[in-house]
Amino acid sequence: MSDRGKGTFTSDPAEANARRAKKLSRRTLLKGAAAIAGAAAGSDAIRGFPTIWAQEIKDIELRHVGVSYSVVKAIGDQAAKDLGFKVTMQNLDTSAAINRFISQPNTVDIADLEGWQAKLAAKRSVIQGIEVKKIKEFDNILPIFTKGEIDGHKIPRQGISPYEAMYISKPDSTDLHDGVTEWATFLPQVYNADSIGYRPDLVGHEVTEWKDLIDPKFKGKAAILDVPAIGIMDAALCFESAGLIKYGNKGNMTKEEIDFTCNKLIELKKQGQFRATWTTFDQSVQLMAAGEVVIQSMWSPAVAAVRVKEIPCVYAPVNVKNGKEGYRGWCNGMGLMKHLSGKKLDAAYEYLNWYLSGWQGGFVARYGYYSPVPSTAKKFLTPAEWAFWYEGQPAPEVINDPYGVAMEKAGTKRDGGSFLDRVKNISCWNTLMDEAAYMNKRWNDFKVA
Amino acid sequence: MQPSQNPSRANLAGWLYVSPLVLVLVPFFVAPILVVLAASFFATDGFGGLTPGFTLASYFEVLHSALTLKLYLATIKFTVLTWAFTLIIGFFVAYFLVFHVRNQLLAIGLFLLCTVPFWTSNIIRMISWIPLLGKEGLINQALLATGVIRQPLEVLLFSDLAVVIAYVHQLTIFMIVPIFNSMARIDKKLIEAAIDAGASRFDIMRLIVVPMSKSGIALGTIFVVSIVMGDFFVVKVMSGGGSASVVSAFYEDVGVLQYPTAAASAVLLTLVLVAIISLILRTVDIRQEITR
Numbered sequence: 001m002s003d004r005g006k007g008t009f010t011s012d013p014a015e016a017n018a019r020r021a022k023k024l025s026r027r028t029l030l031k032g033a034a035a036i037a038g039a040a041a042g043s044d045a046i047r048g049f050p051t052i053w054a055q056e057i058k059d060i061e062l063r064h065v066g067v068s069y070s071v072v073k074a075i076g077d078q079a080a081k082d083l084g085f086k087v088t089m090q091n092l093d094t095s096a097a098i099n100r101f102i103s104q105p106n107t108v109d110i111a112d113l114e115g116w117q118a119k120l121a122a123k124r125s126v127i128q129g130i131e132v133k134k135i136k137e138f139d140n141i142l143p144i145f146t147k148g149e150i151d152g153h154k155i156p157r158q159g160i161s162p163y164e165a166m167y168i169s170k171p172d173s174t175d176l177h178d179g180v181t182e183w184a185t186f187l188p189q190v191y192n193a194d195s196i197g198y199r200p201d202l203v204g205h206e207v208t209e210w211k212d213l214i215d216p217k218f219k220g221k222a223a224i225l226d227v228p229a230i231g232i233m234d235a236a237l238c239f240e241s242a243g244l245i246k247y248g249n250k251g252n253m254t255k256e257e258i259d260f261t262c263n264k265l266i267e268l269k270k271q272g273q274f275r276a277t278w279t280t281f282d283q284s285v286q287l288m289a290a291g292e293v294v295i296q297s298m299w300s301p302a303v304a305a306v307r308v309k310e311i312p313c314v315y316a317p318v319n320v321k322n323g324k325e326g327y328r329g330w331c332n333g334m335g336l337m338k339h340l341s342g343k344k345l346d347a348a349y350e351y352l353n354w355y356l357s358g359w360q361g362g363f364v365a366r367y368g369y370y371s372p373v374p375s376t377a378k379k380f381l382t383p384a385e386w387a388f389w390y391e392g393q394p395a396p397e398v399i400n401d402p403y404g405v406a407m408e409k410a411g412t413k414r415d416g417g418s419f420l421d422r423v424k425n426i427s428c429w430n431t432l433m434d435e436a437a438y439m440n441k442r443w444n445d446f447k448v449a
Numbered sequence: 450m451q452p453s454q455n456p457s458r459a460n461l462a463g464w465l466y467v468s469p470l471v472l473v474l475v476p477f478f479v480a481p482i483l484v485v486l487a488a489s490f491f492a493t494d495g496f497g498g499l500t501p502g503f504t505l506a507s508y509f510e511v512l513h514s515a516l517t518l519k520l521y522l523a524t525i526k527f528t529v530l531t532w533a534f535t536l537i538i539g540f541f542v543a544y545f546l547v548f549h550v551r552n553q554l555l556a557i558g559l560f561l562l563c564t565v566p567f568w569t570s571n572i573i574r575m576i577s578w579i580p581l582l583g584k585e586g587l588i589n590q591a592l593l594a595t596g597v598i599r600q601p602l603e604v605l606l607f608s609d610l611a612v613v614i615a616y617v618h619q620l621t622i623f624m625i626v627p628i629f630n631s632m633a634r635i636d637k638k639l640i641e642a643a644i645d646a647g648a649s650r651f652d653i654m655r656l657i658v659v660p661m662s663k664s665g666i667a668l669g670t671i672f673v674v675s676i677v678m679g680d681f682f683v684v685k686v687m688s689g690g691g692s693a694s695v696v697s698a699f700y701e702d703v704g705v706l707q708y709p710t711a712a713a714s715a716v717l718l719t720l721v722l723v724a725i726i727s728l729i730l731r732t733v734d735i736r737q738e739i740t741r
């Protein structure tokens with residue numbers, strides 16, 4: 001919400017830059033035709049991309065547009081420094097972002113997409129397929145994304161899993177392809193497993209099940225996320241946990257399931273279960289820190305932000321048990337907008353490759369998010385940070401956040417344990433249901449009840 | 450200006466007079482409304498794709514849904530409450546400034562003082578209520594400390610009360626200004642004459658001040674009603690997401706790319722607002738009152 005309007009529209013200069021770059025490339029081609037042609041021809045064979053001359057790329061500007069927790073200015077600044085061209089990060093909320101990709105695709109170069117948004121963007125033909133061969137680290141991307149499995153464990157496909165949204169059969173296909181191809185809709189860059197945050201001092205017991213969120217004990221002290229598409233999944237996890245219903249697919253409910261879920265939410269609201277609902281990161285931190293709620297669905301860095309205020313807060317490890325519980329997974333990736341071509345497209349591929357080369361993976365790890373290529377991220381993390389964030393071991397020393405502020409004391413363990421413990425317990429993914437319009441209507445019934 | 454003898458030149462002058470307004474209204478009001486109107490008749494594939502055509506399906510859906518009624522009831526409830534409180538406060542503040550502050554310079558000074566809180570953004574003014582009204586906020590702490598209550602009052606924040614408080618705080622100025630303006634033009638001699646003729650203070654208020662401030666009240670009402678009915682952010686934040694409004698509902702529709710239903714809801718809201726405002730204008734002839 002608060003991010004709305006921050007974005008600056010710089011389409012004209014950027015297009016001018018792109019034109020200039022094209023002109024430059026033509027001139028360069030004439031001058032050193034042989035050398036360039038050779039490099040271009042050989043590029044596929046060496047699985048790289050043609051080296052771009054510094055003087056040609058310095059006028060290029062890439063606009064990376066998306067949500068604030070995924071499109072981070074500090075990361076864009078570092079990329080610009082390492083790559084030598086301009087990178088502008090623009091933040092919007094999820095719904096404003098997808099609306100912009102669809103209605104003004106030419107004002108965006110790199111779209112920040114969740115799996116379901118990648119599906120939509122492909123459907124609306126605003127993105128072009130990413131040629132997998134041009135992504136250097138593609139083979140090192142965890143198979144969660146590329147094959148839909150990890151460590152022999154099949155990644156559940158309730159909701160739209162990143163693997164499900166990952167491939168299209170041809171660069172301009174509008175429908176997703178089930179199974180591995182040479183063309184990707186988006187390149188995963190950051191993801192996590194979401195659950196419940198709670199105040200251990202006020203809740204009184206360890207929370208490992210979603211049903212605690214709807215426990216009458218916490219009447220007037222619970223909150224839920226008010227982004228309909230994901231809020232309803234958190235609610236579904238609660239109701240399934242309490243044994244009230246068994247969903248066919250929480251991520252793609254039938255109308256009957258939506259009715260059941262929303263009616264139950266209305267009933268809970270009338271009983272006074274929810275103190276509030278929240279839409280932004282800050283709101284969830286405020287609710288918890290100001291003592292308004294003791295338990296709520298939450299995001300990992302928000303829990304850390306509460307803890308930094310010296311208020312105890314735990315991120316519940318909701319491991320899958322008896323076919324219930326589990327984390328709600330999400331993943332943001334980068335899509336190439338359809339209008340990218342020539343040098344600008346080459347620069348975009350360089351940018352994508354830079355993302356997976358480790359600096360960004362190290363950065364996001366320091367606030368609890370994961371990189372799809374942990375092997376490169378590891379190089380940018382201290383052994384203590386790696387042990388804490390990825391291996392779930394007690395922190396050997398004080399752990400700092402990405403900006404160098406002390407965040408966790410030595411000896412603390414990450415809630416939920418190691419990377420594998422957490423991601424293998426993801427039971428559903430952020431989504432846009434087939435019945436989204438109906439779901440939205442019923443969610444508004446809940447809001448206005 | 451001397452009226453021109455040449456009819457075509459007079460015509461041209463007429464067009465020149467209206468052209469600034471037309472230049473603003475056509476691109477910034479008429480065109481967007483037409484786009485929304487067109488979109489409300491289109492069909493959608495559910496993925497943000499619009500099929501140009503003519504279907505009333507979106508209107509049918511909006512008008513056939515109990516949700517629409519509930520949303521309007523919720524929005525109208527906020528509108529009426531906000532209107533009533535801003536009117537009472539705005540009227541008496543203006544009354545005090547015009548009739549009780551003898552020194553005109555002081556009156557204008559106090560009037561300007563009323564606008565001071567409006568120098569900051571209305572978002573800041575709204576969220577600054579949160580630490581005041583919260584469970585661990587100043588009001589609850591004070592009441593707990595003095596022993597008036599034992600449990601913090603939850604109704605203060607994330608409730609309809611909080612929404613109305615924020616609206617009243619934000620919008621009272623829109624009542625004060627026009628009412629002050631119309632009251633200031635009441636001839637003081639009229640009041641003196643009424644006193645001489647033996648009218649009570651209540652009679653003066655009922656028979657002179659209120660009728661002669663009608664245009665200000667009507668203008669203030671138009672501002673307050675159209676702002677509250679067209680807003681969703683205050684409702685969202687101050688109700689803690691616990692309530693919704695007509696606009697918040699179609700904002701969510703846009704979020705899941707249901708453009709035609711969002712457009713139909715927007716057109717419906719525009720019609721409702723036009724009806725309300727023309728009702729106000731029917732009761733009070735603002736043009737006549739202002740040029741009086």
